[in-house]
Amino acid sequence: MANTASAHGHAHAHHWETSVAPLLIVIGVLFLVVFGFLSWFSYNNILWTQICAGIGTPLLLAGIAKWTAEALTQKPVVEGLTPIALPLFIVSEVFIFLGLFTSYWTMRLSAGDNWPPAGTPTDMNLILPIIMTVILVTSSFTYHVAEEKLAKNDIGGVRLWVFISIVLGAIFLGCTVYEYQHLFHMNFKPSTNAYSTAFYSITGFHASHVLVGLGAFLTVLIAALAGKTNKYLTFCVGLYWHFVDVVWFFVVSQVYYW
Amino acid sequence: MSTASSGFKLGEWIFTTDHKRIGILYLIGSIAAFAVAGIMALLIRIEQAAPGPTIVSDAFTGGDQYNVWLYFHGAAMILGFLIPGLTGFAANYLLPLMIGAKDVAFPRINALSVWLFWAGIVVALLTFIVPDKPDVMWTGYPPYSVTTAGNTALYVFTVHLMGFSSILAAVNFLVTIIYMRAPGMGWNQLNMFVWSCFTALIIQLIFVPVLAAAVTLLLFDRYLGTHFFDPANGGDVLLYQNLFWFYSHPAVYVIFLPAMGIFYEIFATMAKNPIFNYKAAVYGGMCCIVLISGEVWVHHLYYSGMPDWLRIGQMVTTLLISVPVGLMTISLFGTLYKGAITFNIPMYYGTASLYLLLIGGLTGIPLAMTVMSVHLGETSFTHAHFHFIMGIFATFSVFAAVDFWFPKITGKMLNPAQGKLGFWLNFIGVNITFWPLFIIGVEGMPRRYWDYSQFPSHFAGYHKVATLGAIIVAIGMILTISNWIISAIKGEKAPDNPWGSNSLEWTHTATPPGPGNFPAPVTVDATWTPYSYKR
Numbered sequence: 001m002a003n004t005a006s007a008h009g010h011a012h013a014h015h016w017e018t019s020v021a022p023l024l025i026v027i028g029v030l031f032l033v034v035f036g037f038l039s040w041f042s043y044n045n046i047l048w049t050q051i052c053a054g055i056g057t058p059l060l061l062a063g064i065a066k067w068t069a070e071a072l073t074q075k076p077v078v079e080g081l082t083p084i085a086l087p088l089f090i091v092s093e094v095f096i097f098l099g100l101f102t103s104y105w106t107m108r109l110s111a112g113d114n115w116p117p118a119g120t121p122t123d124m125n126l127i128l129p130i131i132m133t134v135i136l137v138t139s140s141f142t143y144h145v146a147e148e149k150l151a152k153n154d155i156g157g158v159r160l161w162v163f164i165s166i167v168l169g170a171i172f173l174g175c176t177v178y179e180y181q182h183l184f185h186m187n188f189k190p191s192t193n194a195y196s197t198a199f200y201s202i203t204g205f206h207a208s209h210v211l212v213g214l215g216a217f218l219t220v221l222i223a224a225l226a227g228k229t230n231k232y233l234t235f236c237v238g239l240y241w242h243f244v245d246v247v248w249f250f251v252v253s254q255v256y257y258w
Numbered sequence: 259m260s261t262a263s264s265g266f267k268l269g270e271w272i273f274t275t276d277h278k279r280i281g282i283l284y285l286i287g288s289i290a291a292f293a294v295a296g297i298m299a300l301l302i303r304i305e306q307a308a309p310g311p312t313i314v315s316d317a318f319t320g321g322d323q324y325n326v327w328l329y330f331h332g333a334a335m336i337l338g339f340l341i342p343g344l345t346g347f348a349a350n351y352l353l354p355l356m357i358g359a360k361d362v363a364f365p366r367i368n369a370l371s372v373w374l375f376w377a378g379i380v381v382a383l384l385t386f387i388v389p390d391k392p393d394v395m396w397t398g399y400p401p402y403s404v405t406t407a408g409n410t411a412l413y414v415f416t417v418h419l420m421g422f423s424s425i426l427a428a429v430n431f432l433v434t435i436i437y438m439r440a441p442g443m444g445w446n447q448l449n450m451f452v453w454s455c456f457t458a459l460i461i462q463l464i465f466v467p468v469l470a471a472a473v474t475l476l477l478f479d480r481y482l483g484t485h486f487f488d489p490a491n492g493g494d495v496l497l498y499q500n501l502f503w504f505y506s507h508p509a510v511y512v513i514f515l516p517a518m519g520i521f522y523e524i525f526a527t528m529a530k531n532p533i534f535n536y537k538a539a540v541y542g543g544m545c546c547i548v549l550i551s552g553e554v555w556v557h558h559l560y561y562s563g564m565p566d567w568l569r570i571g572q573m574v575t576t577l578l579i580s581v582p583v584g585l586m587t588i589s590l591f592g593t594l595y596k597g598a599i600t601f602n603i604p605m606y607y608g609t610a611s612l613y614l615l616l617i618g619g620l621t622g623i624p625l626a627m628t629v630m631s632v633h634l635g636e637t638s639f640t641h642a643h644f645h646f647i648m649g650i651f652a653t654f655s656v657f658a659a660v661d662f663w664f665p666k667i668t669g670k671m672l673n674p675a676q677g678k679l680g681f682w683l684n685f686i687g688v689n690i691t692f693w694p695l696f697i698i699g700v701e702g703m704p705r706r707y708w709d710y711s712q713f714p715s716h717f718a719g720y721h722k723v724a725t726l727g728a729i730i731v732a733i734g735m736i737l738t739i740s741n742w743i744i745s746a747i748k749g750e751k752a753p754d755n756p757w758g759s760n761s762l763e764w765t766h767t768a769t770p771p772g773p774g775n776f777p778a779p780v781t782v783d784a785t786w787t788p789y790s791y792k793r
């Protein structure tokens with residue numbers, strides 16, 4: 001065959017590649033999220049919920065730990081593709097948020113003058129979201145410093161600045177928890193009205209992304225503490241965090257200030 | 259050529275990150291879903307064989323039982339069989355081989371995808387164990403899905419798990435196609451199947467998250483008491499239908515495109531012809547479908563109420579999409595032109611699909627027309643239409659794919675006599691099943707009804723014929739699938755390239771391919787294409 005070639009002399013894999021991590025993660029998610037949710041919400045069984053969470057959580061964590069360990073030590077099929085894959089995944093995330101915001105806009109625009117609907121506290125705290133914005137933007141900068149430290153091979157600096165970013169992210173989540181408690185106290189719950197529906201869904205969904213981002217930070221930190229770094233991992237985690245940051249601007253402008 | 263594998267090791271299968279084994283895991287899962295969903299279809303048909311309760315226990319609870327069958331049949335066939343059968347099994351097994359890659363870009367993420375899909379199947383199968391069986395069709399429309407006693411969460415989590423699996427697979431394969439083609443392989447040298455997956459996965463990447471958002475809001479409405487779809491509290495019921503079909507109409511193309519891709523491969527190989535109008539089919543056909551696919555979903559809401567200008571606009575875009583589909587169909591027919599056609603089982607399914615494409619496509623046109631759609635839309639005419647194009651056409655493509663690549667995957671040949679008998683039963687059976695539904699649909703038989711005693715009595719005769727057809731199909735399916743299992747174990751040994759194909763998966767790999775796919779890295783030059791046959 002003239003128009004194709006097989007260059008000989010290259011060794012190829014002689015065994016089937018395996019990894020325990022993906023299956024561990026899926027079983028963990030199945031128990032923790034799916035079975036846990038069903039036990040709690042569909043069948044109101046606290047014992048089952050505890051059992052499912054008890055089985056799921058360690059499996060999930062073990063899976064993630066195993067995955068990270070493998071990713072940091074094994075050579076990928078083609079190197080450097082993660083920074084291309086993550087933006088594609090973020091495209092997907094953008095559309096999830098678009099779905100949520102579209103639902104909110106639909107309710108908001110069809111309500112006309114009847115907004116905010118009855119049941120919304122008249123004195124919503126509008127200072128807190130500003131503070132939260134400052135915290136989140138700062139954490140993006142501090143993480144960027146960590147990335148620069150990595151470029152200079154200063155692993156101590158990476159540890160320090162990633163740790164600072166984690167603290168800032170945790171304060172952000174703490175603010176959310178405080179805000180939710182405060183609003184619940186004022187009898188503003190997800191089921192109160194159309195605004196509470198959108199408010200809790202969108203801020204909650206964003207907060208869940210902050211939580212995932214914090215988990216990713218923790219992964220980088222633990223690896224760095226063990227003396228291991230990976231520029232692609234560090235870059236992707238940062239990119240994800242900046243995305244979560246950008247989404248927050250939309251959350252603040254649309255949900256709090258509109 | 260030799261492979262390194264020796265003997266069956268369970269750990270090497272369930273922990274595998276190899277794209278070929280993951281492909282086979284996808285196939286096993288999707289055929290399992292197909293079998294159970296097929297049994298549901300049989301129950302539905304047997305129930306409809308006569309008006310009034312046939313196999314449901316009584317007239318009072320009959321509807322509830324019937325709804326559970328409808329739910330499982332629809333959800334499992336689309337989410338559990340067609341999408342994972344095509345973009346899961348076929349894409350996984352074939353795509354890296356066709357582009358000359360050792361594996362996909364992220365093998366571990368690939369393994370995560372397949373097990374998320376399996377978890378989705380497990381959650382779907384819980385339907386038969388839980389007391390509060392979900393009964394929300396595959397669409398889960400509120401307000402019913404929010405107020406029903408059935409367990410809507412099972413439906414939502416099935417969608418979530420399979421959706422997340424699809425998104426990860428889409429990212430993985432898009433990166434693989436863009437960055438891991440063999441050195442020298444240009445975009446116009448790709449297999450049609452690679453192109454069809456590329457375009458289908460772009461659709462998955464963009465639209466699946468919207469469905470995920472829709473069902474998540476459904477979950478909130480049901481279990482947290484929010485009001486997204488509750489008009490009494492400022493929500494909007496139609497919002498769900500819009501979000502749902504914003505994904506679920508493009509999902510039709512996620513199934514259609516790889517199905518066409520499979521038939522292109524089979525036709526070119528069996529006719530020893532290049533693809534007719536390759537660039538028109540790829541850029542004018544597949545890429546245009548991606549562009550238009552997101553602008554046609556509102557035709558699913560024709561009867562849900564909307565202004566006329568929107569209805570007319572959506573009629574135009576819906577009809578417009580038949581242009582790229584037409585380009586692809588012309589290429590498919592043209593590829594056979596003056597070919598030296600080898601007529602074997604994959605070609606049986608291929609030629610049958612030309613007919614299914616024609617009937618399914620033409621019956622879609624009256625449904626796209628707003629005026630006729632008001633009459634036909636909610637009848638069994640629609641039911642028969644989408645079963646021809648979505649159900650049978652796409653199912654035949656999966657069968658054709660398994661039959662065509664069977665020698666490569668297993669190293670064995672299929673039993674041709676059993677395969678042909680299975681094909682004829684399938685093909686005759688689906689025609690007997692769905693033609694009567696076209697006819698009584700025009701006369702006004704509604705979709706989704708379990709009892710039609712209030713309708714003209716001659717409907718019962720047509721339904722009996724349709725049920726007979728379904729039983730014939732069931733026998734055909736058993737023959738087809740048992741042929742795969744038996745032949746994989748003790749079939750005749752297959753040569754490396756039994757069909758004389760020029761595609762990389764046949765010319766450059768062992769049969770079956772071992773770890774790392776290619777004994778040596780592959781490069782191609784500018785004159786190579788998978789379809790350059792010397793005649």
